[in-house]
Amino acid sequence: MAEHSRIEWTEATWNPVRGCTKISPGCKHCYAETFAERFRGVKGHPYEQGFDLRLVPEKLAEPLRWRTSKMIFVNSMSDLFHDEVPDNYIVAVAQVMVAAKWHTYQVLTKRSERLRKLLNTKLRFAAEQRHIWWGVSVEDKKYGLPRIEDLRNADARVRFLSVEPLLEDLGKLDLRGIDWMIVGGESGAGARPIKKEWVLPLRDQCKRSGVPFFFKQWGGVRKAKAGRRLEGRTYDEFPSRVRHPILSAVDCASIASEIEARFHSGNVFPLSALNTQRRNTLAVKVA
Numbered sequence: 001m002a003e004h005s006r007i008e009w010t011e012a013t014w015n016p017v018r019g020c021t022k023i024s025p026g027c028k029h030c031y032a033e034t035f036a037e038r039f040r041g042v043k044g045h046p047y048e049q050g051f052d053l054r055l056v057p058e059k060l061a062e063p064l065r066w067r068t069s070k071m072i073f074v075n076s077m078s079d080l081f082h083d084e085v086p087d088n089y090i091v092a093v094a095q096v097m098v099a100a101k102w103h104t105y106q107v108l109t110k111r112s113e114r115l116r117k118l119l120n121t122k123l124r125f126a127a128e129q130r131h132i133w134w135g136v137s138v139e140d141k142k143y144g145l146p147r148i149e150d151l152r153n154a155d156a157r158v159r160f161l162s163v164e165p166l167l168e169d170l171g172k173l174d175l176r177g178i179d180w181m182i183v184g185g186e187s188g189a190g191a192r193p194i195k196k197e198w199v200l201p202l203r204d205q206c207k208r209s210g211v212p213f214f215f216k217q218w219g220g221v222r223k224a225k226a227g228r229r230l231e232g233r234t235y236d237e238f239p240s241r242v243r244h245p246i247l248s249a250v251d252c253a254s255i256a257s258e259i260e261a262r263f264h265s266g267n268v269f270p271l272s273a274l275n276t277q278r279r280n281t282l283a284v285k286v287a
């Protein structure tokens, strides 16, 4: 886990999966791929295998060791709902999020169909949690709008849209059931331009619908220079966060080692084997 993240809308990142494959135009300049491929072949580096997808089970229990409450972007270097990530691994990630509930988790995907299916079935126990926010990327109409429908049809307690990189005017959106919107332009070499006239209608629709609005950046080749002010102000709105007490270090260490041991024995899922008292403490409900 990276204790501090420079991503404007989060505080930390947690990557129990690394690597991914491209799925839509928003992926064209994927920062995670650029970063990971820099280290391909570097012996012992976490990205020795570049951007190839792989599970990182030794990272599974990491949030349990984080002793202060953080907003955590889950899989900033991958997509949790990639079709090569097994269902039972996704369930294990969700179980950690439910156990370490003093954090707020931001789970963002472009694989919205799988998100919908799993949240309505195996992940129902996590979908109902207010400290886990489930989001989809929306870069354009063709790929983005169907993702919003999938998200709305997922039985999630908190839903958000990451409209980034915004590549065109999205027109009027249906924001029913949406709790947060992030908007931003692409940054870095070859960044595709964003237009103010695409951003303002999104801000206004959020305002009318009572949806918190976060304007991340204009982007461009020199993102710092372009900044993130929109019509003279910074938009830094978030959904309200729930606060849960932090479990004792002893309990956390014990749960973490149980999760890791069960994973390595091939028997981590579900956590129904946790003793009853601990299950009650965690309020883990496995579908």
Ligand code: SF4
Pocket: 020, 021, 022, 023, 024, 026, 027, 030, 031, 032, 033, 076, 077, 078, 079, 110
């Ligand atoms: S889904 Fe996300 S992590 Fe995967 S390639 Fe696309 S932008 Fe990169």
